[in-house]
Amino acid sequence: xxxxxxxxxxxxxxxxxxxxxxxxxxxxxxxxxxxxxxxxxxxxxxxxxxxxxxxxxxxxxxxxxxxxxxxxxxxxxxxxxxxxxxxxxxxxxxxxxxxxxxxxxxxxxxxxxxxxxxxxxxxxxxxxxxxxx
Numbered sequence: 254x255x256x257x258x259x260x261x262x263x264x265x266x267x268x269x270x271x272x273x274x275x276x277x278x279x280x281x282x283x284x285x286x287x288x289x290x291x292x293x294x295x296x297x298x299x300x301x302x303x304x305x306x307x308x309x310x311x312x313x314x315x316x317x318x319x320x321x322x323x324x325x326x327x328x329x330x331x332x333x334x335x336x337x338x339x340x341x342x343x344x345x346x347x348x349x350x351x352x353x354x355x356x357x358x359x360x361x362x363x364x365x366x367x368x369x370x371x372x373x374x375x376x377x378x379x380x381x382x383x384x385x386x
Contacts, residue, residue, distance in 0.1 A: 280302070280304040280305045281297070281298060281308070282295050282296065282297050282306075282309040283295070283296050284312065290316070291384055292316075292382050292383035293313070294379050294382075295313060295382070296379050297377065298377060298378065299376055301378055316384065317384035317385075321385045322382050322383075322384060323383055325382055326381045327378065327380045329376050329377075329378060329379075330377055331376055332376065333375040334372050334373065334374050335373055335375050336371070337371050338369070342365070342366050343367070
């Protein structure tokens, strides 16, 4: 293998290593409600991963300080709704049917608009906890 080829292989390898760091999963959790040193609620995505739950546990323990964070309840919670709407226009369907007093006469319709909408609930996974002595 020539020197230039070795350099290209090394650059390609280093590029792949850097991309792997960029693709690494970033855990997600957010505080919904927090009472310092008392307890609170942490939210995760419905399809959360173990890493997300671990981050939530770390957030709870950080809030509780030297006290132990005790999970009281975990469940799916509705946090709002999302409505999607769509409209579809039908092309006008008119055709000439003749003349009356020299004026063109048409029959048919000028087109219709059909609209639909769908509302779905927006949900997340919530963890309620308290700090124990």
